Amino acid sequence: MSVAAHFSEAYGRPPVAVWAAPGRVNLIGEHTDYNEGFVLPLALDRRTLVAAAPAEGATTVRSSREAEPVAFAAATVVPGEVTGWAAYVAGVVWAFREAGLPVVDLDLFVEGDVPVGAGLSSSASLECAVAVALAELTGTALDLTEVAQLARRAENEFVGAPTGGMDQMAAMHGVADRLVFLDTRSDQVELIPFALAAHGLRLLVIDTRAPHRLVDGQYGARRADCAKAAELLGVPALRDATADSVETLADERLRRRARHVVTEDERVLEVVDRLRAGKDPRTIGPLLAASHASMRDDFEITVPHVDVAAAVAEEAGAHGARMTGGGFGGCVIALVDTETGDRVTDAVTGAYAERGWDAPVVFDAVAADGAGRA
Structure with a gap:
């Protein structure tokens, strides 16, 4: 209906x-x-x-x-x-x-x-x-x-x-x-521009079935850490910090939080530069992988379900994979060749089964139009 x-x-x-x-x-x-x-x-x-x-x-x-x-x-x-x-x-x-x-x-x-x-x-x-x-x-x-x-x-x-x-x-x-x-x-x-099909590519969304909740202490704690790091660095926001200045932070946790934000901004700009210039979208794969590593190691917002999905997807042929969203669960995206998408899906599903986890739900993400009359 x-x-x-x-x-x-x-x-x-x-x-x-x-x-x-x-x-x-x-x-x-x-x-x-x-x-x-x-x-x-x-x-x-x-x-x-x-x-x-x-x-x-x-x-x-x-x-x-x-x-x-x-x-x-x-x-x-x-x-x-x-x-x-x-x-x-x-x-x-x-x-x-x-x-x-x-x-x-x-x-x-x-x-x-x-x-x-x-x-x-x-x-x-x-x-x-x-x-x-x-x-x-x-x-x-x-x-x-x-x-x-x-x-x-x-x-x-x-x-x-x-x-x-x-x-x-x-x-x-x-x-x-x-x-x-x-x-x-x-x-x-x-x-x-992001017309993946024209390049023989798909963007898989792997819903790990590990739900996340943004209105809990973890998201707010990360935001507070970022605000404190910016204050200590004397900048309006971490967008204004540099990689070198971040390393001067004495508090290790704040240093890692700030490092993620500064390097993530750099990765966004690099992806934009490559796609804007018409380069093969496959070239952004390593940047996606680096983003996931930064979220895992510096920002500490991943969980085993998403780490396994990202790692297994890349082992099965994805050009790059990363968690997407606020963290502590949710989805992983994987940039794959059209013909390898099913293999990646099967590999992640198998890895979950080996661990006794519920099967992930996998679907293609296609860039669509924004809000309006249906």
């Missing part, structure tokens, strides 16, 4: 329309966004769909994944009032209101195929789908970046997840066969 049909069944009338926003896969640039650095995600061809129509009295949010609807008043909802998955919806409404933009109560039905808890930003996908729906239904003209900034505020201040702005910017600015090169200090975007 389509999301529009679900809406009609739940509310007894059709929706005005259906809006959608993609999840994202970050090719490279992990934990650089809140350090005012560079990231290089793509909008994923898996989306959150939101059917919506104006409502009387209260906003009601439903999903076939959830047993009970959630209701709140658009004019008065505040942080802490709505929790769980519906907080991402309520947070967008609150962010619009806080920005002085009009809000109305809506009936909403949410569906989608962005894996939840896999580090593919299902939350930002939901926020952006709701935001474009609310903007259109209130006649509010916003550019792509403005919508992304409102969605980010919802996640940071209403939900309480201390994430950077990459996820929402990717969901809004994505274009088919393009990467979204984002300078997170200026929010400047450049679209970088």
Whole structure:
């Protein structure tokens, strides 16, 4: 059943329309966004769909994944009032209101195929789908970046997840066969060619089934370490630090955290330079592998499930593999030749079976368009 049909069944009338926003896969640039650095995600061809129509009295949010609807008043909802998955919806409404933009109560039905808890930003996908729906239904003209900034505020201040702005910017600015090169200090975007099929390549996403949670102490601790390192180095953010200056930090943990951010920014810029110049995307493989090693050794955000997946993928023929997302679980991406993709999948699945782990879920990531009407 389509999301529009679900809406009609739940509310007894059709929706005005259906809006959608993609999840994202970050090719490279992990934990650089809140350090005012560079990231290089793509909008994923898996989306959150939101059917919506104006409502009387209260906003009601439903999903076939959830047993009970959630209701709140658009004019008065505040942080802490709505929790769980519906907080991402309520947070967008609150962010619009806080920005002085009009809000109305809506009936909403949410569906989608962005894996939840896999580090593919299902939350930002939901926020952006709701935001474009609310903007259109209130006649509010916003550019792509403005919508992304409102969605980010919802996640940071209403939900309480201390994430950077990459996820929402990717969901809004994505274009088919393009990467979204984002300078997170200026929010400047450049679209970088990434038509892998033309080069005989695939980008596999290996969902390790080891779920991650960003609203726990680990993500916040890494962010605090980065802020402290920048303070000690006397720079506004680690984006402004140099590799040499980082090595002067006396605290070993802070030194390693800062080293990851500085070298990760350098890797993002190198990948962009190569792809912008039209070089074979295979040449970025070693940079993906170096990124994973840095996340494992310096930033310490990987877990055995992702380390095994990345290592086995490369042993089976991937040009490079790395964890993608906030860490402590989630997904690994592997850049593979078209004809070796199945071999890589089989190798990782076999390695998991040997360890008694649940089988990973593997699919192709294809760069897709950003949020809008479905």
